[in-house]
Amino acid sequence: MTAQLPRSGPVLIELGARPEEPVQLMSPDARSSYPTDVRARLRADADTVLARYPQPRSALLPLLHLVQSEDGYLTPAGIEFCSDVLGLTGAEVTAVATFYSMYRREPTGNYRVGVCTNTLCAVMGGDAIMDALRDHLDIDHGETTADGAITLEHIECNAACDFAPVMMVNWEFFDNRTPASARELVDALRSGEQVNPTRGAPLCTFRETERILAGFADDRPGALESSGGAGEASLAGLRYAKEHAMSAPQAAVPGEDGHPDLGAEAVADTVRDKPAPAPSATVPPQPGTTETDPATKGE
Template identity: 70%
Template sequence: MTTSSSQPGVSLGMPELPAPAYPDDVRARLERDARDIVARYPDSRSALLPLLHLTQSEEGHVTRTGMRFCADVLGLTTAEVTAVATFYSMYRRKPSGDYQVGVCTNTLCAVMGGDAIFESLQEHLGVGNGETTDDGKVTLEHIECNAACDFAPVVMVNWEFFDNQTPDSARRVVDDLRAGRPVTPTRGAPLCTFKETARILAGFPDEREGAAEAGGSAGPASLAGLRLARGDAGPVRVVHPREGGPHGGPPPTAPPESPPREHLSAHDAPQETSASDPSHPAGPTAEEGE
């Protein structure tokens, strides 16, 4: 008698069905590539991440067949491979589009318009988070911070940057992708399909023409916060309606600009605790008191 678990498609007391095998020609090709990958590492187990990218480049997502292949090549159990494949978000567990369109919705991008971009693309494409358009071209998802806050809001397509986006510009990008028109990232390498990206991430040469060249220019970054931290911002500008002061009076005089002060961080000018907080000087350590 078998007892069903709460998860659909999973049962207890019944052995797991074997994963379907790759066709002989596909497996032979993947085994050649796998030998090249494993040879890079002193311990074959270290090759698991690029091997998962290799299998993802074959089918567009990590399948049970791909995980079984990785386990066979590296002498691991399928449980060990599955634990890794399900931990990292870059490995897809279901069929997805040729172009993975991710909208950053972390704090700064969201404040700068990321939430509006994501909502606009959901409505425009007719899909929800993690879903793919009917033509198989675009998978939409919200993503975590990609360390590009100075160019917020950021959209990524197959992990290439599209900076300083708006709902209109993001809709144009996905429309061009679906129509097969050329799309150029604001910086980085030229765009390629998700399968091609996966093979590059597996460690194989990028054979695209001009792949080493920058795809574009992101434009000037927002450095307002850095200027404020350094104390080199200009005087405060007070704006009143109708170019006058309150109640029609003359505009106020801007406060005099104070000379810039040097702001050193703790890394620039390390100090002892007692010196950094004179109100609470640190007492002698136990060793000093002995």
């Protein structure tokens, strides 16, 4: 006799975005189309961008920044504009726009304040900074202050780990932050003070930043100067590597059979000069050694 499993009801799986995640490029004040004068101005700028690309559709990313500089985020009007200019469907434009986190789906304040909460920045104080700013501004991740000045967000790693914890305002670096210095920074932004990042040119507004990202001239003083290079933490690692003659292995050259030909010299480079550690409290003995194999114990 075969046992029969009890019948269960249907299993319902909810697909799509989380309830709190913005997925529609629409808000109560979002424009569905541009007035004639605005469209003409954007079209002239778009033609400048298009002239840089042999294939028009390659200009989609900078054009999304262009319309974001107009509205502060992506609106149905901006999607329609990019679609018409490039001969793409609205679905194609939206698919790209919703893939990249730099394109906003909701209105953005004058300053997009991002706090890195990836591993290193988090353990160095990034989580504490984010909590402090939530309390200080009385907003949560993704929200904007009532005065329209600050939009607060978590950000992913921006390759500045030697300066952790790091904040970014409109994609400019503010290094080695603390909860206190983070609060001072947002207060200065809200009061209208001119704020300079740790590296780079003086801050401009989110919309001005978006126009620069679209490929137009960055006229800020110091915008084209060097940002100062690596931090002390990275340089310390470099010095250690040089002191111990450490280097990256040579790239393998394909052999006659098409597989990488490492050669005896390259293989030797992959073997450490030091012998394997002896068994200890933290390094257990290997099977088959005199310490574990009764047949060889005592030899």
